Amino acid sequence: MHASLPEPKIGDLIEIFHPFYRHWAIYIGDGYVVHLAPPAESAGAGVASMKSVLTEKAMVKKELLHDVVGKDKYQVNNKHDDKYLPLPPGKIVQCAEKLVGQELPYSLSGQNCEHFVNELRYGVHRSDQVRDAVMAAGIAGVGLAAVGLVGVMLSRNKREKQ
Numbered sequence: 001m002h003a004s005l006p007e008p009k010i011g012d013l014i015e016i017f018h019p020f021y022r023h024w025a026i027y028i029g030d031g032y033v034v035h036l037a038p039p040a041e042s043a044g045a046g047v048a049s050m051k052s053v054l055t056e057k058a059m060v061k062k063e064l065l066h067d068v069v070g071k072d073k074y075q076v077n078n079k080h081d082d083k084y085l086p087l088p089p090g091k092i093v094q095c096a097e098k099l100v101g102q103e104l105p106y107s108l109s110g111q112n113c114e115h116f117v118n119e120l121r122y123g124v125h126r127s128d129q130v131r132d133a134v135m136a137a138g139i140a141g142v143g144l145a146a147v148g149l150v151g152v153m154l155s156r157n158k159r160e161k162q
Contacts, residue, residue: 008076013117015076017075023037034097034099035113036061057104058103058111080122080124087123
């Protein structure tokens, strides 16, 4: 683990800042995390793991946190503790350990690593990365539509003056 960070507590959500995306894992003690990753993804894969966008299956893996993080940064991020009551740490570990080695359906929008860890910690199927991406796409779409509408109006106004 990175020397400057204290050891996470059992059941903590770990947000890992890989280039271009965030990966999520759940801490189960003794330096280990459980996480959902495409079968070909190696620990600390970074950009190479962008292949995960194309896969439909992922493996539940138990690995050392420092191996999953690699050279990237991470933080404990139990960001939904104010909305949802975390399950007891022992139950989180028991459920996570039971899933290790299983191949599960995977999709970026509905069954990703963030959904997986939120389900383990809170019993809630949720991914803010997906929600934020959908919102950003919606805002971008509205912005493009507005620009297009202004362009049409200016063009029409120009033709009427001619």
